[in-house]
Amino acid sequence: MERRKFLKLLTTVPALAATAALVSPLLRFLKPNVERFKITAPTALDAAHGEPIPVATLKEVSNPWDYKYFVFTQKYPQYTPEGFKAANVPGVVIRLPTKITLYDPTTGQGPLGWARDIGKTPKVSESDIIVFSRICPHLGCIYNFVPNYKEVTAGYGGYAPPPPRQHALMACPCHLSIYDPADPQLPGRVLSGPAPRPPRTFLYELQGENIIATDVEPGGIA
């Protein structure tokens, strides 16, 4: 190797190494909960924590298609000097016309199957009550429960549901994703629009007359 080239290499290598060594501390400056020497997978320490709250009474959603909005509060780590932020996760409790399987205890599958990832087991495995997070799984707007499907056709981009789905739907004002809350296989199924998946759901339990939301499926930006 030429001498000049060799000397150049000799100076470049430590310079590069120093830069590489700075990446992780720099990231930690911007995002204080990144673990040392890690530059990936930030989500574990960013997990949110919420307190269980009663979101509706059974009487409030006694008939099919009755629904009630509520707001679930979660604490997120936030990179301010105070460190935490309470963020609201709006939700909706819906009484469906028929019972659907929410969780199959033997296989662990079903709409509430995500509970295993946070180390919980759903208390209710089959029900006609379902609780959705209203944060749109597309880009995070708050979607609406629209009791009359004709309003969806009129106001949310002209989607006309086929006869079996001509009932209350959920629709997002931002990019017009439309969801069917009562789809028996996949409640919240995306009927139209850019959303990649059904809305996230809440784990809930029944305590006497009260429906208590305990956890919300993680993911997305609140």
Place this chain on the structure above:
Amino acid sequence: MWERVRDWLAERRQKLDLFDETLVARQDNPLYLMGPMLYYFWLITVVTGVILMLWYEPTTTGAYSSIERIQNDIGRLAVTFLGHPVTLGGLVRGLHKYGADALITVIFLRIYRMYFLGEYKKPGELSWILAITGLILGMISGITGYLLIWNQRAFWAAKVVLTVPVYFDQIPVLGPMKFGSMIAFLFLGGPAVGQATITRFYAIHFGVSLVLLILVEVMFQRTRRKRINMSLFPLTLFLIMLIVISIILPAESGRRADPTRTPLPILSDWYFLALYQYVKYTPPLWAGLGPGLLIGFGMLVPFLDRSKGRGPLQRPFFTVVGALAVIYFLAFTALILFNIAVIERDPLIIMNITLVVLVLGLLWELRYRRRLRKAALSGIRPPVRVSAHG
């Protein structure tokens, strides 16, 4: 290798034309005033921005009220216009907002001019790349500044835009490293839009302008070129126009941000509207990749377009691509303003139109080249490459 890159850069830097400051002879043509006006409007936003900082409060609880006070109370004059008070605060805010709008408009127009007149060709490559970079940074300033008002539109605009990178986690191989979420979290200052987001957006918002301004000045310091190559009359005229608009159409404040209610439809600053319409039509990963590819294409155009001529008719294919981009920008903006979007129908139509137009453009290009070759065979010399601007 290194030497070649350095020589290439050195040559381009000599011919660098950030604010059209070398086109002295073209002052009579408004198309060539875009450069100096860019600098002018930029100065206006920076100066008014700094004044706004005196009264603006970057907190979730205080931002909106501080804006309302700037608009209605600070420096109240003894005049009213159509029932609303005229305030110095409102004037400065209007100048900032409309100055920023004018800035973005001028960058857009200048980029289109550079595109259609082939100014990005040698030795203009670097000027072109910097113009595109300027547009991107301007738009970043725009969206970060927009959040500062902390009203409904701003809140949802910020949330939607910063959820887009989360989908980069779906990209094969690179995705599972979660650099997409990382980008979102870094900008938001956490997994939700909150105080940290305002703080970070505030810093980015004026940091981008201030740092860039310093860099530009350091460069100009050595070249002794004029930044604002314009006479005093248009300068005063534009300033008066901005002031008049600020009085007649005070900058909107909208409604205070409400994280539990999304308005229908959501809108944003005008230069993002086309993008918003596009986002309705694509899977979310492409909401991020699409604009990324567009920027990539923009940056690479000087190297992709190997045609000789500079005139729009001398490189039909690229002219067609550019025209298509302009038309889509306008059409998508119109569609979202009228809240028209049929998700089932539109994407197919758009894809088909695009395909047909691109093929037609290609055919045109081929025909043009065949004609050139024929002309060359029959002894007529093809036009030699002219230098930019005669």
